[in-house]
Amino acid sequence: MIEQTPMDERRKGPAPLDETRLRQRAIGVKLRQMFDDVVNEPVPDEFLDILRSADDKAGDR
Amino acid sequence: MGAPLEGAEPAMDPAVRDKIFQRELVTLIPHLRAFARTLTGDATQADDLAQDAMIKAWDARKSFQLGTNMKAWTFMILRNQFYSDKRRSWRSTQLDQEAAERTLVAVDDPEAPVALDELRLAMGMLPDEQREALILVGAGGFAYEEAADICGCAVGTVKSRVSRARKALQGILEAGNYDRDGREAGDAMRSILADAERLSAAR
Numbered sequence: 001m002i003e004q005t006p007m008d009e010r011r012k013g014p015a016p017l018d019e020t021r022l023r024q025r026a027i028g029v030k031l032r033q034m035f036d037d038v039v040n041e042p043v044p045d046e047f048l049d050i051l052r053s054a055d056d057k058a059g060d061r
Numbered sequence: 062m063g064a065p066l067e068g069a070e071p072a073m074d075p076a077v078r079d080k081i082f083q084r085e086l087v088t089l090i091p092h093l094r095a096f097a098r099t100l101t102g103d104a105t106q107a108d109d110l111a112q113d114a115m116i117k118a119w120d121a122r123k124s125f126q127l128g129t130n131m132k133a134w135t136f137m138i139l140r141n142q143f144y145s146d147k148r149r150s151w152r153s154t155q156l157d158q159e160a161a162e163r164t165l166v167a168v169d170d171p172e173a174p175v176a177l178d179e180l181r182l183a184m185g186m187l188p189d190e191q192r193e194a195l196i197l198v199g200a201g202g203f204a205y206e207e208a209a210d211i212c213g214c215a216v217g218t219v220k221s222r223v224s225r226a227r228k229a230l231q232g233i234l235e236a237g238n239y240d241r242d243g244r245e246a247g248d249a250m251r252s253i254l255a256d257a258e259r260l261s262a263a264r
Contacts, residue, residue, distance in 0.1 A: 024231065
């Protein structure tokens with residue numbers, strides 16, 4: 001796999017290892033974007049409502 | 062603020078302590094939602110999971126030591142909840158299937174940005190443990206050691222899961238052999254590369 005790459009294949013771009021690294025980096029960027037997109041969404045009211053009522057219960061004790 | 066990084070907490074009025082705990086928990090909600098969403102691949106299921114985890118964390122607040130890593134602690138609660146939900150109900154596989162089908166419908170729009178949806182689908186094809194490890198390390202901002210604590214496994218196990226997940230994702234995206242027809246093999250990888258380039262140029 002390492003030395004068997006035909007010449008014309010090699011001319012197309014960087015070495016296979018660099019190509020893999022590039023692709024992995026691209027996947028990493030998208031993965032973080034996928035995660036951060038949700039982080040940046042406004043938090044639905046339900047979440048805070050749940051905590052608020054939990055808080056009230058704690059306060060009653 | 063002012064909480065010690067290590068050692069026992071100073072004696073504190075329980076009501077004040079609850080307030081401090083709650084304030085920090087609130088800041089973590091977006092991250093819990095993101096973890097749940099990327100883990101389950103389904104927005105509704107994810108918010109249920111994130112809410113359950115948040116309630117569990119609140120109920121267990123006394124066992125948490127203020128000043129230690131609450132993000133890692135809540136993520137551990139969430140992933141444990143995820144696995145116990147899965148164990149409890151065989152229906153979860155059914156739900157995953159339905160969620161995948163909904164996603165397929167959602168990405169039918171040819172104008173929609175392809176890369177993220179493809180990545181979502183590909184993520185859904187990974188084994189849970191690999192997906193989880195990859196999210197924690199690759200998106201959640203955790204060190205391997207922290208991810209190992211969260212997953213309750215050895216650091217080496219996390220490393221090998223992340224590495225296998227990365228290879229598998231690339232393989233899936235390049236082969237285009239996810240459940241979607243009408244798209245040329247390798248297309249997903251190309252659009253992810255193009256997108257990543259655009260994103261890093263914009264930064």
